[in-house]
Amino acid sequence: MTNIASTGRARAGRARGLSTKAAVHTVLLGYTIIAIFPVILVILNSFKNRRGIFSDPLGLPRGETFSMEGYATVLTQGDFATYFANSIIVTVSALFLILLLGAMAAHALAEYRFRLNTLLGIYLILGIMVPIRLGTVAILELMVDLNLVNTLLALILVYTAQGLPVAVFILTEFMRTLSRDIKDCARVDGLSEYRIFFEVVVPLIRPVLATVAVFSMIPIWNDLWFPLILASGDATKTVTLGVQQFIGQYTVNWSAVLASLSIAILPVLGLYALFSRQLIAGITSGAVKG
Template identity: 65%
Template structure:
């Protein structure tokens, strides 16, 4: 009887602690979003109240959509993120297959070389990257960002994918070889479909840091027509810093796409992290 009560108390304490932390985690997002739907006076008078018929206003969103080219920024972010993910996955899977499948001289060394980039941040090389992009004329193009993010994502992708490729059964591949399939076909037809879950994990891991990055867009592609959503909202908010309606609406609009991605992929992301893909 005592033990039961003790147990119930523990459960209660556990839920209490978690609820408190969830409130801390969500409170700022909540405050920003509700205030973005209010008129200026109510933002200041009652910042914690929900918008009602009296205080409801979309003036901030109107300013944002009129002044900033958020659709263009969104499109740029999409192109960069999807493009980088495509190259990370295809190049990463190919290299991982070579390392996992074949024995050749320098296999281990190549694996270590590619793994170097997991620990060393690519930002250290920024000065030389910018110089190279200027020389090749890629500065202020989306290609500059796609290349940088691909290089940044490859080490971890190769590492994770080669772990998974080692688990693909040899019998299957050998059966394919006996049937006369080329090594390329074995990779694209047999192996790639089997490691799709691992590819999804890699994609989700890379997606959010690429979408949210501020450093490389700021340095490699600051021009108006190639701004990403993250940089675009940073610049926009900096200019409209006294227009609270516009700032709050811009923040809410910037939260929206990431939240949508998160709702779609959160299961994948959490499964990826908790399945021990990162060891």
């Protein structure tokens, strides 16, 4: 895709006049500023004291306005270490299940012909069109019956169910393009169907798995609805819910509010810096196929 883009790039570049170029950059740069200015503003001001936040909101934190008091409040008052641990446990476990079960199901759908194949395929991707939240009333009842309210397991199970349709869809599409020969060779060598999946197929689909992982991660990490409804206890709060409730309590303490927002933003930005290529490749390839 990069190659196609860059040949187009070269041609388009030559054909266009300077003024067009300037206009293109003005619009893109303008919108980029609109997109990131609010985020930068919050992070900058989280490093200021109260006076600095209000007297000079647009300035950089300097000697007399620099302060970490907001972070100090957040770290002593809110139990953010627990919230982070919860978010990580929930996100990583759900991702693991989505990828493992999703890849297994996709493999079955792409590799074998059996009755119900098409039907099961359609059934599994129905969830893309129907948001799982609409079943919240019954999900809560179910969790009460299973004694899972206020446990991280409840969130993990729901997010797995939520993430499976997209994962199965993308992985099935991709697995249909895999070469048969390599799997048939393995069969001739006497590998069982399970070993073929884990030792032949999984290594081949690793890049797509990474894409699906980054892709499924964002809605899980950022969700407010299910933590609020299924696991709002102190021990099971996720970062998103923790920040939401912390800010509700500390509305007057601006440095604490800004610091807690920054604490929620910075890890996401860090991960994005690491995985943005993968994420963007995933969205664009999904779109081309979808």
